[in-house]
Amino acid sequence: MQASLSEKTFERVECLLCGPTETRLLADRGMFGWPTYVSICKNCGLVFLNPRWVRPDYEYFYAVEYDQFYRFNESEAAEKEQRKARVVWERLQEFTPARFQSALDIGCGLGWCLHYLSTQLPGLAMAGIEPSDYCSDHFVKQIGGDLVSRDVDSEWHVSNQGRFDLIIFRHVLEHLLDPLAALKKVQQAVAPEGYVYIAVPDMMHPDGSLADFWYRCVHTYYYSEATLARIAIRAGLKPVVIRSENSELWGIFQKSETILEPANVSVYHEQVRAIQQYKRRRLFRRLLLIFSPEKTSQWIPKSFKNFIPKQFKQKFRQLVYRH
DSSP: OOOOOOOOOEEOOOBTTTBSOOEEEEEEEOGGGOEEEEEEETTTOOEEESSEEOHHHHHHIIIIIHHHHHOOOHHHHHHHHHHHHHHHHHHHHHHOOOOOSEEEEETOTTSHHHHHHHHHSTTOEEEEEOOOHHHHHHIIIIIOOEEEESOTTSSTTGGGTTOEEEEEEESOGGGOSOHHHHHHHHHHHEEEEEEEEEEEEBTTSOOSOIIIIIOOTTOOEEBOHHHHHHHHHHTTEEEEEEEEETTEEEEEEEEOSSOOOOOOOOOHHHHHHHHHHHHHHHHHHHHHHHTOHHHHTTTSOHHHHTTSOHHHHHHHHHHHHHO
């Protein structure tokens, strides 16, 4: 039986990039059937929750409730996280010549990502930020990492200026209430020649059911390549590479000497069009599955099926299972 969610309070917020601009509501329900108010800024195209839970509710959720809804058991988590860590390592190896001596994983979970990286980089100094009681304890006691803070919104960066060769932000930035403030701290904590790895869901290429999977109360922001780049640049991080793969947007960044104001490029129409096209493809696929050869063959007379060319049947099956 699934655990119950404690009562939450909602508040309205402004666009992170544009401030008090007009927004359009895209959805009001998300994963687990929870109220999830996904909105888009009509000026720049940034997608974010508005309204969303108040900060104390998010803090309580991540410290106490998150594991009940999203964590795997420990053995499953180890296998899954180390598999994802290999992808991180391969991407870093392709685009960075550095040999990292110290790494910070923000939202490190149980610590398996850093554990894998340490097998590739013997002697790697591992540090993490993690709000979960259980996960932070595991990271320190089982992985041997240094828990820098429990809260990315704290002043953890003050005593860690230029400390880390590598900072990992893997599927965490979409959870933060103020990602720009967090990235500004990262900009101060990364070494002058260090790298920042960021991975988030790609809002231009969603996956699965929007209502039952993609939209979530814990995902406060939904990024496109343009909006991710704008926020990073404003925080003083210059992109080395940004790519989209399998509904994941990932990039590698370095510290910039000057904090610039990025070009005000709007992706509003492109983003709305991408969502509408995705909904149409999902609907088309569901209709095709309803009338799939396996299902329609149950009520089509065998004598009639014999007249249908095999080539036509094969093309129809390809059309059904390709979308």
